[in-house]
Amino acid sequence: xxxxxxxxxxxxxxxxxxxxxxxxxxxxxxxxxxxxxxxxxxxxxxxxxxxxxxxxxxxxxxxxxxxxxxxxxxxxxxxxxxxxxxxxxxxxxxxxxxxxxxxxxxxxxxxxxxxxxxxxxxxxxxxxxxxxxxxxxxxxxxxxxxxxxxxxxxxxxxxxxxxxxxxxxxxxxxxxxxxxxxxxxxxxxxxxxxxxxx
Amino acid sequence: xxxxxxxxxxxxxxxxxxxxxxxxxxxxxxxxxxxxxxxxxxxxxxxxxxxxxxxxxxxxxxxxxxxxxxxxxxxxxxxxxxxxxxxxxxxxxxxxxxxxxxxxxxxxxxxxxxxxxxxxxxxxxxxxxxxxxxxxxxxxxxxxxxxxxxxxxxxxxxxxxxxxxxxxxxxxxxxxxxxxxxxxxxxxxxxxxxxxxx
Numbered sequence: 001x002x003x004x005x006x007x008x009x010x011x012x013x014x015x016x017x018x019x020x021x022x023x024x025x026x027x028x029x030x031x032x033x034x035x036x037x038x039x040x041x042x043x044x045x046x047x048x049x050x051x052x053x054x055x056x057x058x059x060x061x062x063x064x065x066x067x068x069x070x071x072x073x074x075x076x077x078x079x080x081x082x083x084x085x086x087x088x089x090x091x092x093x094x095x096x097x098x099x100x101x102x103x104x105x106x107x108x109x110x111x112x113x114x115x116x117x118x119x120x121x122x123x124x125x126x127x128x129x130x131x132x133x134x135x136x137x138x139x140x141x142x143x144x145x146x147x148x149x150x151x152x153x154x155x156x157x158x159x160x161x162x163x164x165x166x167x168x169x170x171x172x173x174x175x176x177x178x179x180x181x182x183x184x185x186x187x188x189x190x191x192x193x194x195x196x197x198x
Numbered sequence: 199x200x201x202x203x204x205x206x207x208x209x210x211x212x213x214x215x216x217x218x219x220x221x222x223x224x225x226x227x228x229x230x231x232x233x234x235x236x237x238x239x240x241x242x243x244x245x246x247x248x249x250x251x252x253x254x255x256x257x258x259x260x261x262x263x264x265x266x267x268x269x270x271x272x273x274x275x276x277x278x279x280x281x282x283x284x285x286x287x288x289x290x291x292x293x294x295x296x297x298x299x300x301x302x303x304x305x306x307x308x309x310x311x312x313x314x315x316x317x318x319x320x321x322x323x324x325x326x327x328x329x330x331x332x333x334x335x336x337x338x339x340x341x342x343x344x345x346x347x348x349x350x351x352x353x354x355x356x357x358x359x360x361x362x363x364x365x366x367x368x369x370x371x372x373x374x375x376x377x378x379x380x381x382x383x384x385x386x387x388x389x390x391x392x393x394x395x396x
Contacts, residue, residue: 163365183354192269
């Protein structure tokens with residue numbers, strides 16, 4: 001890497017990534033309610049129009065920031081069988097949800113989104129669709145290799161896999177622990193594992 | 199009913215129910231943030247200590263109110279097979295979530311609970327445990343009659359059944375429509391239906 005000047009595209013990507021990390025750090029410090037494009041611009045040392053050119057709102061910017069950290073820190077390893085890959089991913093997601101900066105910032109965005117349908121739509125479109133799609137890709141591959149039955153309705157299965165554990169996180173103080181993850185995977189594999197056993 | 203004086207216990211239950219309905223109506227008018235035990239007492243024409251004697255906080259009172267409406271308006275009919283009963287219940291829950299007074303009041307409580315772990319615990323203990331238990335009772339009965347396999351981990355299955363559809367409701371603007379309910383029930387029945395078919 002040293003000695004080779006980075007290409008303009010690479011420099012652009014690095015600047016974007018830095019801006020998104022600044023956004024997430026600032027959100028963790030001041031909370032969602034205290035966040036603004038102006039404040040991010042000041043902290044990052046860029047003009048606010050530089051940000052407005054690419055992000056229509058602070059919500060869009062923050063959701064891209066969550067998405068960046070989520071998808072770079074959390075991604076299917078494709079190392080094991082489908083159950084093992086899902087399990088590892090869900091346990092890492094659970095850790096992310098229960099730790100700063102993602103946990104509290106994400107929780108605050110979800111709270112805010114309850115009174116703001118536009119933010120709720122943005123949350124799904126800019127962040128959760130990516131997570132659902134990567135889960136759908138992983139289980140579609142497992143269907144192709146014969147680990148999952150051909151009849152499985154994978155699109156909705158991906159939603160169940162991505163969505164179920166939010167119930168614990170948002171509507172109780174119970175942890176998303178190994179037994180919750182295993183319970184969900186037991187049901188998923190009992191439903192769609194190709195031997196109908198797990 | 200006419201002519202027969204109600205028993206003291208019956209009058210007490212009727213007064214409690216009226217107080218809970220007043221609480222829910224007031225919450226729908228003023229929002230969760232504007233709600234207080236004092237305001238409920240004024241509206242109901244009772245002393246605030248009458249309320250404090252039975253409910254430690256406005257959150258506890260409101261969650262009992264949600265619970266009352268939820269469990270009296272929504273309850274398993276036990277009319278059909280397990281899939282049909284779950285389906286009817288989930289479609290009615292979906293309607294309740296998308297309509298006033300339950301929908302917006304419940305959404306506001308959930309939003310508030312994100313910054314308040316005590317409220318989150320109360321939400322689960324005073325309201326959701328009842329819903330989970332009634333679902334668990336219904337599927338346990340189906341296991342006894344042989345509609346569901348003996349091996350099913352019903353406790354976690356009840357959580358998946360109760361929890362999954364919140365993902366749509368809280369984290370997107372997609373409706374909890376028939377296809378979502380059917381997708382969830384497809385997975386549940388594929389996993390635990392006694393023939394492993396649905």
